[in-house]
Amino acid sequence: MSQPHRVLLTGSSGWLGRFLAPMLRREGHEVVGLDVVAGAETEIIASVADRVSIERVFADHCPSCVIHAGALHKPDIVRYRAQSFVEVNVTGTLNLLEAAVAAGHKRFIFTSTTSLMIRADVRAGAAGGAKEAFWLDEEFGPLRPRNIYGVTKLAAEDLCRLYADLHGIDALVLRTGRFFPEDDDTDGSLPGPNLKANEFLNRRLTVEDAARAHLAALDAPTGLGFQTFVLSAPPPFVREDAAELVRNAPGAIARHHPDAAELYAQRGWKLPDTIDRVYDPAKAERLLGFRAHTDFAAILQALRADRPLPFQHDPDYVSPIVAAGGDPL
Structure with a gap:
């Protein structure tokens, strides 16, 4: 482990923060939690968009280190105006x-988020004519985020790149796959636990693993400069499976996990017919x-x-800011 840090953790009241803060303390780090709403891991109620508040916190x-996990997220698009995303996700990161x-x-x-990688053709997948999984x-590129959430997260990544170049700091960007506990707000085709289990094939990790990845970034060797890392559970597939995943995902799954279909059938679950994207976390393992x-x-x-299934599922979960009826600024 690296030397102990006093970590400023933004987003400390959020889903990731409530797991990450205790892990940091168990590893010997001090945690200063900052969020716009109260929470068990939050000491400071303030917005990252407020430059004066950030200067006062410092x-x-x-x-001695910042883990910037606070943000407005994709579900917040229906609640907040685009300018709020710019102020929180971009100006807040700059501050x-x-x-x-x-x-x-x-x-x-x-x-950061893998969501910014899901441009229109990736989202359309096989239905849009893709012959193999992305x-x-x-x-992967070019990156063309399809909503204000992705646009502002990519802009914040670029700020991290700029400050690494200008000031020689290590700016480590963790593009996390899915780890939210609630049901998918855009896909109700399967029960929540079935859908989450399927996503461990190609695009999901547990919130506990997402927190562990941040600890790994904190402990990483110095001198990495600016780096992005895709974070997901390691997929069972290799790139050579990409065409079969679109054409016959159950066949590809069976080759790697022969009893998966039977185990699913015993629970009344369904494997995906098609997998049209695979997140590759190999770089995070390597570096x-x-x-x-x-x-x-x-x-x-x-x-x-x-x-019990080894992941969190809570269909009734709502983010603390929504539960509090709070203002992101």
């Missing part, structure tokens, strides 16, 4: 970067030493042993 608490550089920080960790690693603990094999093992 003056009063003297953090933190400037304060971190002024304080002499050597590392800045930014929680393989989404850090080299950060991070590999998700929970993968699709772990899901199947739980089904075999009739144990």
Whole structure:
């Protein structure tokens, strides 16, 4: 483990923050939690978009590293105007970067999203004529986010890149796959636990693994500069499976997990007919030493042993800011 840090953790009242803050403390780090709404892990109620508040936090608490996990997210699009996304996700990131550089920080960790990689043709997938699954690693492009959430997260990534170039800091961007606990707000085709289990094949990780990835970024060797990392459970597939995944996903799954269909049938579940995107987390394993603990094999093992599923599912979850009826600014 690296030397202990006093970590300024933004988004500390959120779903990731409530898992990440205790992990940081168990590893010997101090945590200063900042969010716009109260929470068990939050000491400071303030918006990252408020430059004066951020400067005061740095003056009063003297953090040695920032983990910037606070943001407006994709479901917030229906609740808040586009300008709020710019102020929170872009201006807020800029405020933190400037304060971190002024304080002499050597590392800045930014929680981003794989959502910004899902341009229109990726979203359409096989229905849009794709003949093979899109393989989404850090080299995938061009990036053309399809909503204000993705646009502002990509802009914030570019700010991280700029400040790494200008000031020589390590700016580590973690593009997390799905780890939200609630049901999918755009796909009700399957029961929530079935859909989440399927997503461990290609696009999901547990919230606990997402938190562990941030610890790995904090402990990573110095001198990495600007880096992006796709985070997901390691898929069972290889790139050579890409065409079959679109044409016959159950066949590809059976080759890697022969009893998956039977285990699913016992629970009344359904495997995906088509998989049209695969997130590749190999770079995080190579440079950060991070590999998700929970993968699709772990899901199947739980089904075999009739144990609880190894991921969080809460169809009634709402974000703290929504529950509080709060203002993101």
